[in-house]
Amino acid sequence: MSLIEIKKISKTYGQGDAKTTALKDIDLEIKEGEFLAIMGPSGSGKSTLLHILGFLDKSTTGNYLFEGKKIEDYTEEEKAQIRNEKIGFVFQAFNLLPKTNVLENIKLPLFYSNTPEKEWHNLAIRAGKSVGLEHRLFHDSTILSGGEKQRVAIARALVTNPKIIFADEPTGNLDSKSGQAVMEILEKLNADGKTIILITHETYTAEHAERIIRLKDGQIEEEEVVKNRLKAKDTFIK
16 A cells, blocks of 8 residues: 555645636655655745645645545544644755754654653654764754754654655755765665655765655656665765
8 A cells, every 4th residue: 555645736826817827736755764865946846846745835726635545535633633743854954943953842742652761852853863863862953064954854853753754855955975965865765664755956975865846837757766875974075
């Protein structure tokens, strides 16, 4: 059974002369444990697709099945629980809380989960250690390097042990060394069974995935199975 399946998904904004089509008739199937990259230029619809797949937005038309069930058959409470417990998000801008330390940032999703509060501290420490931040857990998040901030964001996405990680241009604000570290973490998470959905405009980043979907003008232009997958250590060379 597919983890995610969408059929004839379209998304439009506005009405009349101001109507804009962001996605048109997208068909896509994503299996559990897959590493998928979605590529495309600005305005191609890749971020819109991520928002729909991640329960952050709704399509205008079409069907979306998550774990074999149509999303309209989930209650709003169930969809919120899926976003919190089964999906983790990593964004280019990090989106860390100011005036808080690393551990407090990592704990954030647990405030909205059903996880007992007595477990939060240990779960956050474990997530921080999993991305190599054990020496930074009590540091102010605003004084970290870009690569460290992105690792905090990844740890925060991991703390509820989700099935899927959505990574939206995760290396876009990073230098080559930090980008390499982020890709190594994503590769390890995928090897551990996490489904990774990567949004990127960089070919050398996308080629870490098993499969690449290329969007253009809101439609799938091309789909490619990556036969010679890159490893993070082989890329981001200055």
